[in-house]
Amino acid sequence: MINERELESGLTQVEAERRLKKYGANVLKQKKRVSPIKIFISQFNDFITWILIVATIISGFMGEKADAITILIIVIMNSILGFVQEFKTEKSLEALKEMASPTSKVIRDGKVKVINAGELVIGDVILLETGDKVPADCILLSTGNFMVDESLLTGESVGVEKDSGDKNNSLYMGTIVIKGKGRAKVVETGMKTEMGKIAGMLQDIEKERSPLKEKLASLGKVLVVMCIAICIVVTLTGVWRGQDKYEMFLVGVSLAVAAIPEGLAAIVTVALALGVSRMLKRNALIRKLPAVETLGCTSVICSDKTGTLTENRMTVKALYFNGRVHRIGKDILPENVLMKKAFTYCNDCNFDMKKADISGAVIGDPTEVALIKAFFKDIKTLNTFLGKARRTYDIPFDSDRKMMSVIMKEGSRKIGYVKGAPERVIRRCKYILDGSEVRIFTSDEKNKALKAVEKMSFDALRCIAGAYKDKEVVPGKSLEENLIFIGVAGIIDPPRKEAKDAVLKCKLAGIRPVMITGDHKNTAFAVGKELDICKHESEVITGEELDKLSDRQLAVKIQDISIFARVNPGHKLRIVKAFKAKGNIVAMTGDGVNDAPAVKEADIGICMGIAGTDVTKEASSMILLDDNFATIVSAVEEGRVIYDNIRKFIRYLLSCNLGEVLTMFLTSIFYLDTPLLPIQILMVNLATDGLPAIALGVDPPQGDIMRGKPRAKNESIFARGLSEKIIVRGALIGVCTVLAFVIGLYLGFGLKTSRTIALCTLIMSQLIHVFECRSENHSLFEINLFTNVYLLAAVATSITMVLCILYLPFLRGVFHTSALRISQWAIVLFFSGIIAFLNSLYLYFK
Template sequence: MKATENSRATYAQSQPDAVLDQLHTTKAGLSQTEATKRLAQYGQNSITKAAESSQLKVFLKNFISLMAILLWVSGAIAILGGTLELGIAIWLVNVINGCFSFWQEHQAKKATDSLMAMLPTYTQVYRDGKRQQINAVDLVPGDVFTLQAGNAVPVDARLLEATSMQVDQSALTGESVPESKYIRYDAGEGEFAESNLVYAGTTVGAGTGLAVCYATGMHTEFGKIASLTQQQTKVLSPLQKELDRLTKQISMIAIAIGLAFFVAAIFFVHYPIAKSFIFALGMIVAFIPEGLLPTVTLSLAHGVQRMAKKHALVKDLNSVETLGETTVICSDKTGTLTQNQMTVNHIWTLAHHYDVTGQGYVNNGEIQLDGQTVDYQKDPDLDKLLRVAALNNDTTVQMADGKPKILGTPTEAALVIMAQKAKFDIDHAEKATPRLKEFPFDSDRKRMGTVHQHDDHTLSACVKGSLSDLLPQCTTVQVNGVVRPITDDDREKINAANTKYAAMGLRSLAIAYREIPLQKDLQSQLDALTIENTENQLTFVGLTVMADPPRPEIFDAVAKCHAANIKIIMVTGDSTLTAKSIAVKIGLTSDKARVVTGTELDAMSEPELQEALRGEIIFARVAPEQKYKIVSTLQENGEIVASTGDGVNDAPALKKADIGVAMGVTGTDVAKDAADMILTDDNFASIVAAIEEGRTVYANLQKFLTYILTSNVPEAIPSVLFLFSRGLIPLPMTVMQILTVDLGTDMLPALGLGAEQAEPGIMNQPPRKRTAHLMNKHVVMKAFAWYGLLASAISTFAYFFVNWQNGWPQVALFSNGNGYARATTMVLGAIVFFQIANALNCRTQFASVIKAGIFSNKRIWYGIIFEVLLLIVLTVVPFFQGLFNTTVLQASDWIFLAIIPIPVFLIEEARKAWTRHNMAAK
């Protein structure tokens, strides 16, 4: 909580003693008694999460969707209509689906909760004048605590002491270059740039410090952004909206058909009202896809499981399908598109230019440069550059589980790793030339200097820093091991090289040194050395050129997004030059892309921003609220937006976006809490895999609809024949047989379609339009006009075929007895066996099922085996024969049924081959 009404600017601009007075504390810290009082007054140093719904509410919401309500009502009507078994079966579908959905979401939430590590666990704090270790949640305003390299900053605080301190604030600002911190006030450039303030959620990269806390928990800058995030309410996902729409469509169709059949049964066939109602109920329930909710849940659950194996953890099942609809990805740069670690990729001296981009280093002190192997010990300039870079360095790099662990700044780590890869013995160099004095980096001179004892006669001053500030201090230059006076021509060449790298969006760090004769009184000499008399008359060695490199897998991921017509917009706090350089390098945009800064964004009107977002664009130097504005405007443009990020500054945009994607390794707790999906490997390529899964889920739902709606037509046609013949044609299919198909034989193969793998080429199609629907023209035509009519013709033929075998048309059609039961059983069997081929055909839209693997989806085959066994049971068990009006079929009947799937399957394979041929010809 906040201790006073002072703004952070007041704390930054006040002297340390004044800040301590304002916070009613001392440099020796608070007493334990006072700290306890303040903890009670201000609360724990933690980020308060928005209140979550009770588990009971979360559980019950799975039973009150439109489709669920429709099924509850249908079951009740069935029971009231005298078909108790039917009503119970429908209700069981609802219960099982609701429990399954709740379990899946509960498991996903448990997994995400395990990732939430919000703030540092322990902090070294002064209490009662003694330094002690406490839990970071117990920090209060006025506490004085220590910071050192590798520490996460637990609160917002004012520095009281600072030595060579640099802080990585990328989680707040998106800026990959660490901020230098010191006691005196410097406003800096951009947000959170005050030189003497540190913020919760950031990390100390180098140096040490002593700070006094002035804000904790939700009153830190970290907490304020978290609060902004929690104010955003999530709307229904596109899938939820589409399912609601589909449910309404199907409900209206089913009720209209049921009402029409009810009226027709009364006036055409002269059925009693009660009998007409049961007849109409059969039609209503027949047109309700009872398997829709289980299939949706299963499809989403399979998508979640497959994505989890690809390092993408989804918190909400509906988010899977929404990912598949994504049209725009708003992506941060640092840590998302790039690795958030500086890497040296060019070494430049006046004698040589070493391009080490993608080349790497090899053993035995040799470096592979420009395709040829060079021994750094044979190049005196390269040897000197590596030596100065290694000695003038406060960062250590340790290997942990095969990966480098950095204790310091990314920039210095890049220099250390450069030397390590070159097999330069840093430990030996440090022991042979021990550091005696240092001049920490500061933003005024933009240099760091260290003094080492080179031998018994010489001190060596090692200096690195900005070229513009270091080069004027150089009077000599080393070329091929020879030190000579620097000339104007040398300076022009050096500046030209620096300008070239800057234009590439790379960062140059100049390396220089100076040899100083050793005096007898070493300590007096060291005391007399100052920045002014040490960091001059330097010898220029060269430039180390580095960048925060793109993730290796990003190139392929970006290419896939472009192939899928998904636009990627970089939204970063980094500089315009660096942002555009990275964007062009990884293929995100062309060189013609417009770069808009945060300042320019503020000046843009809403129509101007909407128009700008329709073209190639990059956003640089943006603030958190501006990211939110970008996402909102894209949504107003009709885009479905996925926003990625790892920092606190990304959280509002993550919450606002249709899909928020947070980084699981480097991401802050607020970002993870706001996101719909967490990448457990921080790999942008996992987003592409997730989008593919989302598209697969949607495609599978359409396959399910095509399959399930197909059987509605042959179920309805026999009833139409019955009605239009005014009852002269006995009902070819009873209500219970219709329900057998819907709730029995069709269910498992339909669920199998929900687990179908991605069809080849699914990522070469554009995202579906927001105006598109699950039950579109293609699905309706395929289910009703093609498959449905074909199934109706076959099943109707089976009905009359049995009657023909028994003398029709010379004798009347069966209206009762075993002959009638055999005829209706054949209709039921014909639909079941037609659906066997239909299930296989629906697995792909364009690809050959044979090529995809006829037996690759075992769930469909389990469903097929189940429906055939169920049909056999219904025809041979006396109890079921009476309930479903079935009978034992003859051998010829089974042969007839077994032949049905073969031509149906082959005809569809031929149609798909023709379609593929036409698509290839375009």
């Protein structure tokens, strides 16, 4: 059992840490992680690599020990590079999974804390409310109207009512709270829970397959077949011309290794993982990797208003009672005890009585915090006030009723208090409090109150009405009937400063920002106009008006709507479907349990990290850690950057590999000597395919990344002329390399030096081309070459490798190269740079 002190103050942090050591973490057993050794070994599990290893062994037996050792070293270096890529990706995704793990509200040392659910221990007192996932096996200690979805365990979809006062007070890990709120004591954790006994259910987010990665894997298979076919042709042609069979076999295998873009899908994963890490730094937690690709396609962002477009820093600015509006700070307010009671008792804030400052002592929903701060200036007075009554029953707020109700026992009397949307509360009021007199609430007075609310809403004030009931106060629906109207509080929530810039950025990027709120139409319009989301009232529609439209009518009208006011979560789902019906890629925000269907239906489901429920988090693709609209726009920008970077290194890899294949193919069909030896081909692969391609994956965004329209979701990765760029540039790399080789022979430099010129031309042309790949529309003259330090370092490393095999005697012997003179370097630089120069001139003047 748990005593009254523990119910209020929970365990101490010291005791919790002791129990965590004793019982272990509250987690289910996971599959064993892949060890670094297995990741490294897997790099060799490739058909082409095995052929190369066999070729190395044959070289050794035939006495070519230097070649054999060098080829083996290159294979190992390639494998190390692949290992580093994959290991970093695994680490990034493990960190992502850790960030996405569930949290829990727990009482420790008398304070409400949000901790990782894995840190819960037996004896902890936790707070649960609608939408929460139960983090461990518990028993209810206190509750009101509590219901749980246990279908995960029982298969029954009907909610199960729970009551702290009877035997039916057990809660199980993984089940969902679908109604009410309460406190519970943890009785079992981890594998000792009912869920742990049945099976582990932790989601392995890193196993999510990216559609783009799937497509590229398929493309890779096609390219493998094509490259092997060309390599066989090159090999057989050489043999037919009387060249050494063994040498041509090695040429064919080496060319296949260099030509096949085996790292394409892996680099996509690296780019996605690095992009996810960058998003995390900008407060956007990606739960599902495919969402990264879809983000760049987003054409509509449907965002909640409160806390996302606004600061969620509420302040009561006006109160309406006794038939007039009183402006706080301007008017002298008469005492209204019942209004103070309604907004204080009908409130779910938590209080830290140890803090003297009221601002830091009240913890909860910003609207409810603002209401308490409007009536109390210090925590001591608030504590005294709260001690005069005890809550015996409540009906929690829900988005359909738009109200919350409580029954308070004040001495021997029971009084009901209600707060909620003014039009809902006023409709249920039969009487009105006028000063100290209670009388019939006439239709004229109701209209007067509603007009006051409308006037306040035009000033961007969010209005909350209060009412009470002192007769026939019993639990149930009747609590919210025949109420006595007290008044209305007008609360201002200023727009975020960064939200206006984010809205402008959306519009420049061809993305339509849409506001969705439960607030009054006028309040929503005032905020929307200030943020430049809309200009005219005709762009605003209410949930009531929405209900009168058929799905077909809504799909037609939705193109002209920028703000949806007084809507419920059911409306959100219709809004998403209507936008999608018009061909839009929709991002939708949500936090409550009822938002989950709309969040799941959206192309990009976004959950609020601060206010979001566990159910909505699980339905979402992305979690906003700061609940900020600007973060959504930043994530969309990052999504575009990632997709652009993937196109960059695809362009680079495929054009370079095509150039390598054509170099060998052209010389074979024109009966020229082999321009590159097997070991030189492998050197090209090592110097150009690895580090530069990865560096392109982290290329910073171009300045105009958010100035173009969103791409179509089904757009091919080779769209917008990318395939033509790859073919043309690859062909030119091959032709220029062959020309440099032929000129070397023509000038009498000899076969060895001519091969060295061809080798350097092929490598240098690719290293120059990597800078061209940074932009599809701008020339080298317009790109700031120093903004990607990783690329500069990668190219510098590759050039150093080339200089080493040319000017270090030992390596020169291994790679069969010559030390080039300045005049020979002039040939290399001319043929490797001429195409880039002419292309840059064309783009610059275009």
